[in-house]
Amino acid sequence: MTSIGERVPRKEDPRLLRGLGRFGDDQDRPGQLWLRVVRSPVAHGRLVSISRPNGAQVVTAEDLPPGLRIPVRLKVQDIDLSDHLQPVLAAEEVRYVGEPVAVVLADDPYEAEDLAELVQVEIDELPVTVDTAAGVRAAEFELGYGDVEAAFGKADHVVQIEFDVGRHSAVPLEPRALLADVDPSTGALQIFGMTKVPVFNRDVLATMIGIDENLVHVHAMDAGGGFGVRGEFYPEDFLVPWLAWKLRRPVKWVEDRAEHLVAVNHSRQQQHVIAAAFDNEGTLLGLKDDVLHDNGAYARTHGIIVPELTLAMLPGPYRVPAFHGRIRVMLTNKTPCGTYRAPGRFEGTAVREQLLDVAADRIGIDRVELRRKNLLTADELPHTRAMSTLGTDVVLDSGDYLGLLDKAMVEADRLGYLSQLESLKAQGRKVGLGVAMFLEKSGLGPQETADVTIGTSGDVRVYSGGTSLGQGIETILAQVTADALTVDPAVVTVINGDTVLQPFGGGSWASRSTVVGGSAVHRAALAVRERAIRMASRMLEVSEEDLEVSAGTIGVKGAPGSSVSYADVAKACRPGSPYLQPDEPAGLSARRRFEVEHMTYPYGVHVTLVDVDTGTGRVKVLRYLVAYEVGRAINPTLVEGQLLGGVAQGVGGALLEEFRYDEAGQPQAVTFMDYLMPTAAELPQIDILVAQDAPAPGNPLGVKGAGEGGLTAAGGAIAGAIRDALGLTGPVGRLPMTAERVRGLDKEGK
Amino acid sequence: MTSIGERVPRKEDPRLLRGLGRFGDDQDRPGQLWLRVVRSPVAHGRLVSISRPNGAQVVTAEDLPPGLRIPVRLKVQDIDLSDHLQPVLAAEEVRYVGEPVAVVLADDPYEAEDLAELVQVEIDELPVTVDTAAGVRAAEFELGYGDVEAAFGKADHVVQIEFDVGRHSAVPLEPRALLADVDPSTGALQIFGMTKVPVFNRDVLATMIGIDENLVHVHAMDAGGGFGVRGEFYPEDFLVPWLAWKLRRPVKWVEDRAEHLVAVNHSRQQQHVIAAAFDNEGTLLGLKDDVLHDNGAYARTHGIIVPELTLAMLPGPYRVPAFHGRIRVMLTNKTPCGTYRAPGRFEGTAVREQLLDVAADRIGIDRVELRRKNLLTADELPHTRAMSTLGTDVVLDSGDYLGLLDKAMVEADRLGYLSQLESLKAQGRKVGLGVAMFLEKSGLGPQETADVTIGTSGDVRVYSGGTSLGQGIETILAQVTADALTVDPAVVTVINGDTVLQPFGGGSWASRSTVVGGSAVHRAALAVRERAIRMASRMLEVSEEDLEVSAGTIGVKGAPGSSVSYADVAKACRPGSPYLQPDEPAGLSARRRFEVEHMTYPYGVHVTLVDVDTGTGRVKVLRYLVAYEVGRAINPTLVEGQLLGGVAQGVGGALLEEFRYDEAGQPQAVTFMDYLMPTAAELPQIDILVAQDAPAPGNPLGVKGAGEGGLTAAGGAIAGAIRDALGLTGPVGRLPMTAERVRGLDKEGK
Structure with missing residues (x-):
């Protein structure tokens, strides 16, 4: 039995089609504060002052730890961009319309929006550059190989064109949304909604706040599309969790469409x-x-x-x-x-x-x-x-x-x-x-990590480092798992993008989830299968070579009645089980990493x-x-x-x-x-x-x-x-x- | 440096003394339903009917999966008690005043309580037994050794007395409280508030609902005392999570004092x-x-x-x-x-x-x-x-x-x-x-399991199977960990009783946490220390024998300048690190089990x-x-x-x-x-x-x-x-x- 290559119905669909998906905005906490970003109305200028309307809780750059800038995730050669990184909130100068200059907190989103409109941002305008060629050169580099001049020199035909690609970007159905809260049972800062590279974002956030990364739990949610823009670390991804951590209150923020169109990454130009x-x-x-x-x-x-x-x-x-x-x-x-x-x-x-x-x-x-x-x-x-x-x-x-x-x-x-x-x-x-x-x-590597675990009911759970952006990765990983274990994909549940359940995930981007994430899951599932055979050999008192796995059952070759199910093996893996050796890990589980160069x-x-x-x-x-x-x-x-x-x-x-x-x-x-x-x-x-x-x-x-x-x-x-x-x-x-x-x-x- | 034996201030106190503890009743979810238990007003009788007041959402035994009874956690010999187990809701007969016969759900706790009072429970009363000697004999057994009759036969003095011990029990400051909700990011049934044997309760609940245990996440909360009664599996521990699972809505229940005194386990008589x-x-x-x-x-x-x-x-x-x-x-x-x-x-x-x-x-x-x-x-x-x-x-x-x-x-x-x-x-x-x-x-064994992990800031986290009932187990386990790692207990955080973070925990009861839980933590912390030495030997390019651990630093013996911190080692344990071997687990972590007979x-x-x-x-x-x-x-x-x-x-x-x-x-x-x-x-x-x-x-x-x-x-x-x-x-x-x-x-x- 293999489920790879089959047109298995999407595991996500029963949830999403029946309105049971849970998106960033579907999460609320009692007593949560709503955050609204005050954005620059001008494209370039010197920040003079920001007013604080009566009774409004306004946070500006002055209230933040000094010098915070959002770091680069993907480096190119050794090119230093540190002078060009975006601050969390503009401190002295604003550089584009929509740049965050302050945030307002209130008990409900309408009040937050109204208060934000009352915040007066005084800016001395500076000259504006919109023409690319007239801009500031942040970096310049070359790539190539071979002798291009010689090639052009000996050519019979040289064809040259000019071609401009216009500025546009991803506009997912669902704008961004974040809820951050301190978890009462673990003391950790929980964040719901960063769906792309949760582990990387966890580390950035922990560093920026100055706490250990294990104190930050990012839970990816359903996402109405990602396409590269959602889930990168934006100013809001610091502000919302940091305020929740500092105030010890849940803080929620939902981007509206007008914000989205000026706030998320543009591209292509x-x-x-x-x-x-x-x-x-x-x-x-x-x-x-x-x-x-x-x-x-x-x-x-x-x-x-x-x-x-x-x-x-x-x-x-x-x-x-x-x-x-x-x-x-x-x-x-x-x-x-x-x-x-x-x-x-x-x-x-x-x-x-x-x-x-x-x-x-x-x-x-x-x-x-x-x-x-x-x-x-x-x-x-x-x-x-x-x-x-x-x-x-x-x-x-x-x-x-x-x-x-x-x-x-x-x-x-x-x-x-x-x-x-x-x-x-x-x-x-x-x-x-x-x-x-x-x-x-x-x-893209360098790695992805996956955990596969089988419970005592025979249900299989996969904790992957991918994130579910609507692309169907849950289904794909369930098929990969089901194939390795010879079970029905229906018994496989895939949990994506939870930094507690999978602390070594690389995220879903760069068309990497099926390739790297899938391979990690494949390896982990095979390891679970091998473990099951090893345990079954103890349970059935036969050598591993005499066992075969088929349709989720580990049986003695040629002896159809003599077999155990994965559920049986999972029970035999409980701590205290007579089948478990003293220092053998309990649980029918495996974590595996897949590395690619x-x-x-x-x-x-x-x-x-x-x-x-x-x-x-x-x-x-x-x-x-x-x-x-x-x-x-x-x-x-x-x-x-x-x-x-x-x-x-x-x-x-x-x-x-x-x-x-x-x-x-x-x-x-x-x-x-x-x-x-x-x-x-x-x-x-x-x-x-x-x-x-x-x-x-x-x-x-x-x-x-x-x-x-x-x-x-x-x-x-x-x-x-x-x-x-x-x-x-x-x-x-x-x-x-x-x-x-x-x-x-x-x-x-x- | 050892912190064992020191009068280290309790790690729990800064939280608890400043009102930052989070108890069962401190948890809420938007849209939660409040549950109120309708209890039998008579001590013995046949249930005739239960009315459903207009508009009230009432659940009775008829609405439950049939035949549900709460199993025994601690068996004695092979004595079968299955005929005497308590149903989740009384179906035909009530046997004590306070026995749950129905539950009412409402949007707020006052409404739930008012509606519960309107539920008419018609009962045909039956004869009541309060005298112990006149009760039903559920079991009888003997224990002993040696020839007692011979001993009494040859005695110079035989002294016999009668002595009765009265019925009383634990009355913790905080009555029981439960919140159950389906986690949007993992699809799991989350339960906040079962603080004693969360893993065992998870398994019981999963079996009773008919789902895999990995779909149930129990998070122990702070608890205002346990003393044996809190955290056992009671009828409410099925009803609240089961209704949350079935209705896909958060359900909350908080016991009042009058309920507590008739509902939790009595003892001693x-x-x-x-x-x-x-x-x-x-x-x-x-x-x-x-x-x-x-x-x-x-x-x-x-x-x-x-x-x-x-x-x-x-x-x-x-x-x-x-x-x-x-x-x-x-x-x-x-x-x-x-x-x-x-x-x-x-x-x-x-x-x-x-x-x-x-x-x-x-x-x-x-x-x-x-x-x-x-x-x-x-x-x-x-x-x-x-x-x-x-x-x-x-x-x-x-x-x-x-x-x-x-x-x-x-x-x-x-x-x-x-x-x-x-x-x-x-x-x-x-x-x-x-x-x-x-x-x-x-x-008491048979085992306890602990995870110790060190983050890239050098912070140490312990995921233990114990639960924090006010006894100070976080402090004790932090001291044990700090001792093994030669660090300050201040950098150690202990997370107890979370079935996701520690799926193999045995819980806190029977004066076992320090002995069995502490020993598991000790083993895990030593394993992390050994791992750190192994990694440090690669980082510093010296043999492990030439390294020593002191004050949280792994250094070359006799070369004070040549050393790495746990934080350095944790960074070197990230996936993709050059110090990590291909199939070596990432992270500076260890899980260990301690087994006792x-x-x-x-x-x-x-x-x-x-x-x-x-x-x-x-x-x-x-x-x-x-x-x-x-x-x-x-x-x-x-x-x-x-x-x-x-x-x-x-x-x-x-x-x-x-x-x-x-x-x-x-x-x-x-x-x-x-x-x-x-x-x-x-x-x-x-x-x-x-x-x-x-x-x-x-x-x-x-x-x-x-x-x-x-x-x-x-x-x-x-x-x-x-x-x-x-x-x-x-x-x-x-x-x-x-x-x-x-x-x-x-x-x-x-």
Whole structure:
């Protein structure tokens, strides 16, 4: 019996679909204080004074331990960002609209909000920078390998384009929410709601407050989406727990939508000047990219990892003999930035794939053929690039890029994409096909830890370091566990992101949970199975070699009547049991760690058919296919779900979503009237092809992460399709391709 | 540096003295339902109907899973009590006043109480039995060894007395309280307030509800005293969590005082006919006792362990060549019984010591001399008696009984007890001296488990299976830990009785926490220390033999500058650390189990001087000395505290406290107007002599339990003193010696 590969219904759904999910805002404590953040109304200025309305409990930077800044979680090389870190509350200067300058506490949320509005923040305004190029250079670095100048020197064709990616980010259904309270029974500071990297956040918080990390218990809750932004350590993640600890009262905070749109990490905003060198046959000789990265007002927890990922992943699945990338990270008076699903890859893939489209036209070669010619072949893998990202060397581990591209094109044809393109063209419609290939990364280490324990009823519990953000990780880990133990996934319960139950968790991000978390669970479950066999051999008085495990029963081979269940074994593992040796741990449990040095690199193809209304500028996505290699799909339905959701966000980023600012640094998209999210109306039925042709060699399950690939090439594919529809010779030039810009492009094209 | 033996201030006190303790009733959850128990108003009858007032949410036996009865926690031999177990709610018959017949749920406690009063319980009354001898015999058993009949046959003196011990019990400051809620982040049923044997109760509850024990999280809270009654599994301990689980809403229940006095376990009520055989020199040849034990209406979790302990401990510290005890456990229409601090020993010691006093007079030998003559000598230990109790063989492990008796008498004389006696006698006052010797038991196994973990700040956390009932166990375990690690107890935090943090705990009862829990903590702390040395040897690149631990630092011998702190080592134990080997567990932690087969037997002497007012019958305790052997006092102040509190309860049981019933089975003591507790006015300054002359050989700390010895001989000593004051030739005959009974005795004596 194996449950890996089965379309097991999601274990999360009975809870979530019946309204029994428990989100951050569902938690309350009697006597809790409500916190409201007072935010800067101006983009840049010197803080002069903050008034304290009569009777209001107002906390400003003066009330905090001095010098508190939120540290970087993901370091890039040895680049020091300490001068650019965000303070918990602005002390002297404000640098973006929405920056926290004070908090107000009250007994109910309405009173807190009203009082916050009465707080007068006096600010001497300073000059505002919104233009990326005019910002402060916080960091600059280069990545690459090979002799790029030589490559360009000998090239028959050099193609260069400029391409801007617009500022947008994750907008999960549920804004952030936190409840912090001192646990009466353990004296620990309990925090409900940090759902992403709870152990890391625990450590940051403990250090900032100055208490031991074991005094901080973070309990991840259900979360209405994460996508990279939720669960990073923000100013509120210090303020709420610190006030609960200091005041010895529960403190609750719930972000509203307008706050969310200016407070959580923005992402994506980059300006690329990218060039490729080809010979006459279209063989890629070299690639270079010069990037301006707009990081907003501060370096937050992600530091400059998005710029690093942009460059490190830019060569993608292609054979790029020489590569050079330079990136300048600029600070502007806008919301600080971080990662958003497929960080750096969405941007880089859009730019690179648009470049290839333009180049194909210039060289006079079919754009799919150009890609086929330059993709690394299966024989060339593993392929090492002399670069590193996220602290790991870039080693593309396994794959058949060409095979997947072919599969995708065959599938698109089979599904009628090409005939539909032709027939719509024949009707005079401005339709276009986009094809984009991409490389993803997944399974970041260095480790994940899991505990598996079986109770005396036979129920299995898994304490994992992942967090449940809606992606279905509970189901995946239950399947992995069930497979190792030969039990039904129904008897497996997965508890995620609780720092008490799993103090060594790495969290859910970077498409790592199934790969690294799943492998840790796999190891722990196998260890429990081995332990069960060892105990059963004592209970049944036979040697371990004579035992076999099947359908949750440990039995003597060839003697069907002679067996024990896991429940029996769990009882025999109780302290005081005669089967337990003196210093043998009690309980049918195991904790195991899975360590990895390298990431595993999935990859995919997006094919899309769009219809451009040149009158209104509206781009309608008619068809969308994602072909994606996952090594091994633990649950194909969930892989498909990940890819489907990714496409929706990709369409948003490619066509609709943008955080714009006016010249004074005032954000122009602070409601859903201005920040346009794709709805079901904007999306076609999406076709998914999940390939399992190239198992990952670096983990026992052979899996590659599937969290981001629905998004990665959406910008590239849609930009390509628009370019195709409009018959442009140059590049589309920027994303999102809003209706206004499409109208502009069309005029240009003419 | 050792902190063992130091009078370290209690770690509990900063919390408890400043009102920051968190008791069962201090916990609330938004939206919680309040539960109120509807109790039988009559002592015996057939349940006909229970009305459901309009709009009230009423739960009766019909609503429960069928056949639920609360199991026995402590079995005696193979005696089957299943026919006598208490149902969660009475279904057909009620058997005592106060028996739960229904519960009412409401949004606030006042509404719940009002609605409960509106519930009409129709009962056909049945005949009521309050007289023990007329009850139903639930069990009968014998214990003993040697040829008692032969001993009595050859005796020069046979002395027999009758002695009744009155029904009373523990009345902690804080009645019981429970809050149950389904934890949103783990899906587990959380229970706050079961403070005694949380792991056992977790298992019982899980079995009764039909869920895995890992789905039940019991968090012990602060408790305003336990004394044996709090924290056993009562009907409410099923009802509150089960309703929270079923309704998916928090449910809270707080017992009021009137409920407490009829609902928690009563104890002590026994009628003894005891006889001893002596030769002419006063040498004890044999002892026999025939006991009627009143167990109230049902067998609860303690089953018939109090009767067993009564007999097994009856020979006490004396050389008793032959012993026979028989006990009949009788069910009556009164509150069911269980253990109360020093169960069986308070009763047996009172009876035996009174017998020795009477015998001394009959034989014509000084009563202290009679005891000296018959005490086992140090050379005779260990001494095995062919009996078992609590599943262990009775092996008196170590001691110098005679030495302690002599010490106590010298101390009493030094403190002026004898001269005061003489001078008051000379003033014509009816004063008397009581001297009683006793044997205690402690350190019951089979095991205790502890986790010790050191965080990256160097803070030490201990997760123990004990529970904090006010006895100071946090302080004791912190001292044990600090001693093993050579750190200050101030950096050690002890978390007790949390079934998640310590799933293998045995709980705090039977004077076992310091002995068994302390030894487990000692082992775990030593394991952490060894681990730290192992890690430090890698960090400092020296062999383990070259390292020494001192003041929390692991350093190279003879090289003061070369060292690492525990905090450094904890950092080096993080997953991903280069010092960690691939399959080596992360974290600077250890879990260890301490297993024991036999108990360790402390012992003591009580000496008291009382003044009897024969006009009013009032007995005033003028002086009270407890001499007690603990093997090794981890914290002498806490040992003294245990003994002081015990004396107060002993005085209550000897003189004041009694649950009386009228012929209809109506309890006559349901408020503190009728159930008389000793106050400071009833107690003299108490003198304590803590001896550390006989370390326990069976545990690494050498400790013996000190939880009960302040109480054990109080009945015996006070009865002896009253008898002395009144110049009785016969026995005092019963406890408590209320004023009314003293007046009656005095008349008899005349």
